[in-house]
Amino acid sequence: MEARHLRYALALAEHQHFGRAAAALGIAQPPLSQQIAALERELGARLFDRTARGVFPTAAGEAFLARAHRALAEMSAAVSDAGRAARGETGRLRLGFIGSALLELLPSVLGRFVHDHPGVRLGLQEMSTRRSTAALLAGELDVAIGRGAPRGAGAEDLVAVTVGRDHLVAVVGAAHPFARQRKVSTDQLKGQHLIVAPADEEPVVAGWLAGLLGEGADAPARTGGVTEARDVHTIIGLASCGVGVGLGPACLRVAARPGTRVCEVSPRVELPELVMSFRAQDRSPVLTAFLDITRELCPEVSERLERRLGPR
Structure with missing residues (x-):
């Protein structure tokens, strides 16, 4: 049994006439009659009553046609789903x-x-x-x-x-003295409480910061301390509250909230490239x-x- 046999049976049930069904399918009437007869032999049941008034499904035919309709719908859906998956329209x-x-x-x-x-x-x-x-x-x-x-x-x-690609900038609240500057130097940052991403997030910044703060366990205390914040919005938020000077990528300018200012860091500190x-x-x-x-x-x-x- 093939999908075409299902289509033939459904067309015959719809048109109730071999000639009209054959025309709708685009085939001659004799092959359609032969295929329906072969299908009935394969199933071992008469699917259609041939009468002078037309061709009508038997009880066996009605049961078969209900399944045939669902089977063809599933086949069509399978073809559609396969095409969508191949085009990247479904999946994960x-x-x-x-x-x-x-x-x-x-x-x-x-x-x-x-x-x-x-x-x-x-x-x-x-x-x-x-x-x-x-x-x-x-x-x-x-x-x-x-x-x-x-x-x-x-x-x-x-x-x-x-x-x-990006580089390091400083973000401060509007009341901070740096808010009136376009640039801040590394020497100016040494006396500030700094808000930065953790070392596993920005290792280059962590290395630069270690050089900025100097060595020794009391280095953060001598220089104003360090607060770690993984998210750039948190860095900006803490800076806007006056906690200290936030350090992050220059792209944070697009997220800077009212009441904050962004300053360039001098000398310029290049960040690792953003990589996909x-x-x-x-x-x-x-x-x-x-x-x-x-x-x-x-x-x-x-x-x-x-x-x-x-x-x-």
């Missing part, structure tokens, strides 16, 4: 990212992806670069966005492309769709992806 995308990625890359790319692929289930988790790399290598993520290229065992199996990573052997259509949107919205990233993966 698991994304790990550092908080600052929400300030420059993800708003446009993720917003467009959600709009264009509403059938994809998203798994989103903010995490440090080290954790997201480990999760990516373990198969727990499909994409990771963090600071700097992935490192460690297995990193050679990942594709990593730069998606942004994924497994080189991942051929998921959903990942491909996400990368295609990234290529479309970020021309520079598109060029880097093309060098690594080839043209779309």
